[in-house]
Amino acid sequence: MALLERVDWYDIARANNWTPSYVSDSDLFPDIMSGAQGIPMVQWESYDEPYKTSYPEYVRIQREKDAGAYAVKAALNCCRSFEDTDPGWLSILKAHYGAIALGEYAAMSAEARMVRFGRAPGMRNMATFGMLDENRHGQLQLYFPHDYCAKDRQFDWAHKACHTNQWGAIAARNTFDDLFMSRSAIEIAVMLTFALETGFTNVQFLGLAADAVNVGDFTFASLISSIQTDESRHAQIGGPALHILIANGRKTEAQKLVDVAIARTWRLFCLLTGSSMDYATPIEHRNQSFKEFAREWIVSQFERTLIDLGLDLPWYWDQLINEFDYQHHAYQLGIWFWRPTVWWDPAAGVTPECRDWLEEKYPGWNNSFGKVWDVIIENLLLGRRELTMPETLPVLCNMSQLPICAIPGDGWNVKDYPLDHNGRRYHFNSEIDRWVFQQDPVRYRDHLTLVDRLLAGHIQPPDLLGALNYMGLAPGEMGDDAHQYAWVESYRGPVTTKQAA
Known part of the structure; x- marks a missing residue:
């Protein structure tokens, strides 16, 4: 076979389904693990993976990627790139590594489930390489920040975060566990590889790589680019699975x-x-706003993919697009105000120049989010930093595990979307979050947010200090302003007099 072109033998080699003689087909591929939904094997054998590669080809390409990423890292280690990097960018790295690194290992387990229980031979083949991909991604994103631990202990949270009860880690685990740690092979193919990777993480890594180049962080740019090319390949596992589901009368299930x-x-x-x-x-390195980026990649690109597959846009699509204008601004306020509860130092990002940029990209920002920042800035100018620090925890969404928040100021639309279920009241950030819960209450009903745990007595003492200890945040790890409040000085002068009056 080594003497033949891959096209001459690939389809024969991957046709590895068989009729078991010592167990039943349902025992070999139980539906709870395969998620085949009653579709017969012959239909799954029509699965046609878009990326076809052999193991020798895979190893050769991955070796080249690893060599490139590690070579760039080694070459730049002798430079002062870390010391010269803007603190805001370092905070992006800390947040990314902590949220994603161990999530890659979780994704490896998900790919392994498709390897074992996928009904389609092509799916099992692609998932085998996907499993190796995710293992590699986890190793890379633990190894690269490890060198920084001696310089900044917050980088240790690349490995530590997902082992703690820090609220962001809880949110990440809750989502990952739902989408690909507790699902069948077919559900994983759709929810992990198609929705999460095609629609979001693949896009996120593209944006991160571009931003890294702009700020001069070529080590991270090389790392993320190396990972993104893997993601773009195994993210294609879900598309052919959706084709088979839809062709066999399972569009409703696939859509959900x-x-x-x-x-x-x-x-x-x-x-x-x-x-x-x-x-x-x-600000000097921002090529486009998050809203522009999301509209280009999620709306234009992913929307077309959904329609081409024969699916409908989610019922909440317009509502989700509306959130491009405000939801991440609300999260940013929460991250910065509750900065002691995160493992990185959040950048405020609201100098006068930044605010002009935000107002241009998001008309009305100054009359909504800007008004909250005005209060924060006034307190900082008057030396009342303690008034910009939290004293308790915010109300958290029982679906996302993130704060319930939206637009403040003139455009106020902050609202709780409660739901009573089996004698317990749940709180949600939006109709979308509440709808997800209603699709499978048994799956979600018993989980406790960080605030639920505080009220249930799991956190002692039941205050912010107790919560910080519960979250595993020690002195030197708790977040503070990335630029040590130097940005506030740009507001001194006439602005101070006006605000003080």
Whole structure:
């Protein structure tokens, strides 16, 4: 076979289904693990993966990627790139590594489930390489920040975050566990590889790589580009699976999986990518706003993919697009105000120049979010920093595990969307979050947000200090302003007199 072109033998080699003789087909592929939904094997054998590669080709290409990423890292280690990097960008790295690194290992387990229980031979083949991809991604994103730990202990949270009860880690685990750690092979193909990776993480890595180049962080740019090319390949596992589901009368079930996965993924994407692009990235290096980026890649690109597959847009699509204008701004306010509760130093990103940029990109920003920042700035100018620090925890959404928040100021629209279920009241950030819960209450009903745990007595003492200890945040790890409040000095002068009056 080594003497033949891949096209001459690939289809024969991957046709590895068989009729078991010692167990039943249902025992070998139980539906709870395969998620085949009663579609016969012969239909799954029509699965046609868009990326076809052999193991020798895969190893050769991955070796080249690793060599390139590690070579760039080694070459730049002797430079002062870390010391010369804007603190806001370093905070992006800390947040990214902590939220994503161990999530890659979780995705490896999800890919392994498709390898074992996928009904389609082509799916099992692609998932095998996807499993190796995710293992590689986890290793890279733990190894690269490890060198920084001696310089800044917050980088240790690349490994630590997902082992703690920090609220952001809880939110990430809750989403990942839902979408690909507790699902069948077919559900994983749709919810992880199609919705999360095609629609969001692949897009996020494209944006991160571009921003890294702009700020001169070529180590991170090389790393993320290396990962993104893997993501773009194994993210294609879900498309052919959706084709088979739809062709065999399972469009309703497929649509629901996609709608739930997009809704859940959007919250984390909005939190991480939105705040990074519009606040933490130095203004001189911003090529476009988060809203422009989301409209180009999520709306224009992903929307077309959904329609081409024969699916409908999620029922909440217009509402989600409306959130491009405000949700990540609200999260940014929460991240900065509750900065002691995160493992990175959030950049405020609201110098006068930044505010002009935000007003241009998001007309009305100064009359909504700007009014909250005005109060924060006034307190900082008058030396009342303690008034810009939290004393308790915010109300959290029982779906996303993130704060319930929206537009303040003139455009106020902050609203709780409660639901009473089996004697317990649940709180949600939007109709979308509440709808996800209603699709499978048994799956979600018993989970406790950080605030639920505080009220249930799990956190002692039941105050902010007790919560910080519960979250595993030690002195030197708790977040503070990325620029040590130096940005506030740009408001001294006439503005101070006016605000003080």
